[in-house]
Amino acid sequence: MDIEAIRAGKIKQLPGANLEDEDLSGSNLRGVNLAGANLVGANLSGAKLEGARLEGANLLSAQLAAADLRATLLGANLMQADLTGADLRGSNLRGANLMGAKLTQASFAGAFLSGANLMSVNLKGVDLRGADLRGANLSGANLQGADLSQADLQGATLSNANLEEADLRGANLTGANLTGANLLCAELEDANLQGVSLVGVCLVGTAFAELTPLPQKIQIPLKLAEMEHIKTEE
Amino acid sequence: MLEGSILQHLADAHKSGQRPLRFGVYYKNTLVALCHALEDSILTSNTSPLMITAFQRGKWYLQEAERYGEIAQKSRQIVIMAAPDSGFGEHPTSKQPNVALVGLETVDPVAQEWHLMILSPSYTAMVLCQELSPADYGPEGPPEEDRERKFYGFWTFEPGLVLETVELAIAHIDRYNPELQKTLTAQVQEITAAAANAEQDNLGEIVSRVVEYLHNSQQDLTAHEIAASHHEELDLNLVSNELQAFVRMAQLMELANTGNPMATAEVAALAEVMGQLLDLPGWQLKRLRLAGFLHGLVPLGVKAVADLDEAPCCHLEPGVQALRAMPRLQAVASIITHQTEWWNGSGTPAGVAYDAIPLESRILGLTAHFEYRVNQLAKESENLSREEILSKALAECQAQASERWDPKLVETLTLLVMGLQQGLNLPITPPKVTSGMWLLDPQMPVEAKSYQETNT
Numbered sequence: 001m002d003i004e005a006i007r008a009g010k011i012k013q014l015p016g017a018n019l020e021d022e023d024l025s026g027s028n029l030r031g032v033n034l035a036g037a038n039l040v041g042a043n044l045s046g047a048k049l050e051g052a053r054l055e056g057a058n059l060l061s062a063q064l065a066a067a068d069l070r071a072t073l074l075g076a077n078l079m080q081a082d083l084t085g086a087d088l089r090g091s092n093l094r095g096a097n098l099m100g101a102k103l104t105q106a107s108f109a110g111a112f113l114s115g116a117n118l119m120s121v122n123l124k125g126v127d128l129r130g131a132d133l134r135g136a137n138l139s140g141a142n143l144q145g146a147d148l149s150q151a152d153l154q155g156a157t158l159s160n161a162n163l164e165e166a167d168l169r170g171a172n173l174t175g176a177n178l179t180g181a182n183l184l185c186a187e188l189e190d191a192n193l194q195g196v197s198l199v200g201v202c203l204v205g206t207a208f209a210e211l212t213p214l215p216q217k218i219q220i221p222l223k224l225a226e227m228e229h230i231k232t233e234e
Numbered sequence: 235m236l237e238g239s240i241l242q243h244l245a246d247a248h249k250s251g252q253r254p255l256r257f258g259v260y261y262k263n264t265l266v267a268l269c270h271a272l273e274d275s276i277l278t279s280n281t282s283p284l285m286i287t288a289f290q291r292g293k294w295y296l297q298e299a300e301r302y303g304e305i306a307q308k309s310r311q312i313v314i315m316a317a318p319d320s321g322f323g324e325h326p327t328s329k330q331p332n333v334a335l336v337g338l339e340t341v342d343p344v345a346q347e348w349h350l351m352i353l354s355p356s357y358t359a360m361v362l363c364q365e366l367s368p369a370d371y372g373p374e375g376p377p378e379e380d381r382e383r384k385f386y387g388f389w390t391f392e393p394g395l396v397l398e399t400v401e402l403a404i405a406h407i408d409r410y411n412p413e414l415q416k417t418l419t420a421q422v423q424e425i426t427a428a429a430a431n432a433e434q435d436n437l438g439e440i441v442s443r444v445v446e447y448l449h450n451s452q453q454d455l456t457a458h459e460i461a462a463s464h465h466e467e468l469d470l471n472l473v474s475n476e477l478q479a480f481v482r483m484a485q486l487m488e489l490a491n492t493g494n495p496m497a498t499a500e501v502a503a504l505a506e507v508m509g510q511l512l513d514l515p516g517w518q519l520k521r522l523r524l525a526g527f528l529h530g531l532v533p534l535g536v537k538a539v540a541d542l543d544e545a546p547c548c549h550l551e552p553g554v555q556a557l558r559a560m561p562r563l564q565a566v567a568s569i570i571t572h573q574t575e576w577w578n579g580s581g582t583p584a585g586v587a588y589d590a591i592p593l594e595s596r597i598l599g600l601t602a603h604f605e606y607r608v609n610q611l612a613k614e615s616e617n618l619s620r621e622e623i624l625s626k627a628l629a630e631c632q633a634q635a636s637e638r639w640d641p642k643l644v645e646t647l648t649l650l651v652m653g654l655q656q657g658l659n660l661p662i663t664p665p666k667v668t669s670g671m672w673l674l675d676p677q678m679p680v681e682a683k684s685y686q687e688t689n690t
Contacts, residue, residue, distance in 0.1 A: 184366075
């Protein structure tokens with residue numbers, strides 16, 4: 001395969017190609033069809049992949065630091081991939097597997113992550129504004145200080161997630177699972193918490209803090225005019 | 235929040251207001267450095283403050299008593315609230331005539347709080363925190379290391395908030411010592427009366443001190459070699475507060491210059507959308523947004539400010555100088571410094587022209603000026619509709635295209651204004667910088683750097 005031609009973006013059709021461990025760093029792959037390609041361990045650092053088709057691609061352990069990944073990554077395998085500082089704004093990552101991926105400094109604003117697997121990943125301080133995270137698995141994820149304002153987290157699993165100081169203004173958390181989550185000083189202005197069980201959730205320093213009389217941590221008490229839909233579980 | 239605590243009283247008072255209080259997480263390590271910097275700023279202040287503190291326990295005050303002895307020399311009055319420990323009242327500082335001790339009952343919620351309020355005619359600052367309860371620490375429980383104890387609350391330089399909190403504290407003190415309450419009330423009246431004519435302390439120097447102390451605390455962490463994961467947490471908390479110091483200063487300066495408390499957030503949102511329309515890469519957008527939050531450190535520029543009645547509230551250079559001292563913010567400092575350049579090279583401070591002006595500076599200069607004019611026009615002409623105001627402000631910018639502004643950017647702004655007139659809504663949210671770590675790009679990947687060089 002002519003790697004130089006691929007690097008220069010001259011070959012647009014590469015579905016199912018085997019590019020395992022290839023060095024494609026900094027290459028121009030805009031709009032290239034790499035659907036189902038084998039990119040295991042490939043070096044794509046700083047590559048320009050805007051508009052590329054990577055659905056179902058295998059990017060296990062790929063190096064994607066600072067890559068422009070505003071692309072289709074539907075169902076892609078991104079386990080253990082290095083996405084440090086990558087640009088994933090508006091990317092389609094539905095159903096993608098991101099377990100073990102390095103995601104710090106990446107931009108996910110407006111990305112489609114519904115059903116994605118983000119279990120235990122480190123998203124500390126990451127920009128997830130307006131992202132579609134419906135049904136995503138974020139259990140045990142570190143979202144400390146992440147910007148989740150206007151994000152759609154309906155039905156997402158956030159059990160034991162660290163949301164300390166996270167910005168959840170205007171986020172939709174309807175039906176999300178927050179069991180054991182840490183929301184210390186999270187911003188919850190205009191967030192929708194319908195149908196959310198807040199049992200065992202740390203809400204200290206949030207607008208909902210006064211709803212949590214001590215020492216029994218969460219009891220969703222009676223002054224609930226504005227939150228009457230929140231269900232309680234004991 | 236503890237029922238009956240000062241933090242809770244203040245939060246309640248602001249709950250339904252336009253700007254509800256936003257709380258952050260602070261490690262004790264951070265609070266110590268922050269408070270030392272704010273306290274030491276009294277030593278160089280133009281005027282003598284009233285300083286009210288809450289220390290939880292007398293033993294914590296005793297650790298600071300030597301320093302407080304010195305600060306008392308420069309203060310009108312110091313009040314120390316704490317649950318008494320042995321030796322609490324015996325220290326020589328405790329016996330100074332302008333130092334008052336208030337021994338809190340252990341059941342008093344204020345005995346769980348950490349407060350520092352400084353109120354003088356020329357300088358106001360405040361740290362207001364509460365410690366997490368053992369249950370709030372979660373499954374791991376409270377930390378073993380004292381400096382890793384966690385607090386939540388906020389800190390500020392805003393005079394109005396400080397005064398309001400001082401009054402709450404004085405009301406609390408009344409339960410223990412009505413005489414002291416009367417003295418303090420009279421002092422507050424003197425201070426507020428004198429504030430109007432006092433020359434304000436240099437906020438830039440105070441912010442520099444805050445950053446310096448927080449930075450020194452970072453160095454100490456490295457020296458102490460504490461467990462790696464905790465080290466990172468404590469370190470991030472310190473850096474985050476260094477950044478907050480700048481954001482707070484920028485907000486205050488912009489408020490003084492524009493009278494609009496939302497100006498900073500509006501400029502940041504406009505600049506970011508401009509960057510999106512220009513399809514800037516993600517990392518550059520982040521930098522632009524942060525520069526938007528901090529652009530008030532340099533007011534709209536000599537030329538733009540010349541037609542303002544109000545003079546800038548404080549000296550400007552120290553703020554940007556301090557910003558430059560923070561390695562992670564050097565790029566941002568450069569963007570802000572050059573936002574007052576003109577496209578044709580006749581601007582300040584460097585007189586550079588065309589593409590030699592950093593792209594983010596050009597965007598920021600234009601959006602900040604546009605935003606400023608929109609606000610001015612809204613104030614001056616009540617009978618203009620929002621659409622008309624936007625058109626008028628845009629027309630002014632268009633008239634100066636290729637002269638003051640980059641013509642390509644004026645075209646982009648034209649597009650944006652069309653969007654705004656057709657109902658495009660920008661998410662104008664005040665910066666949540668307590669969590670704004672994503673705004674900082676300490677290690678920009680090498681690839682991104684080369685990308686930057688080829689694209690700008």
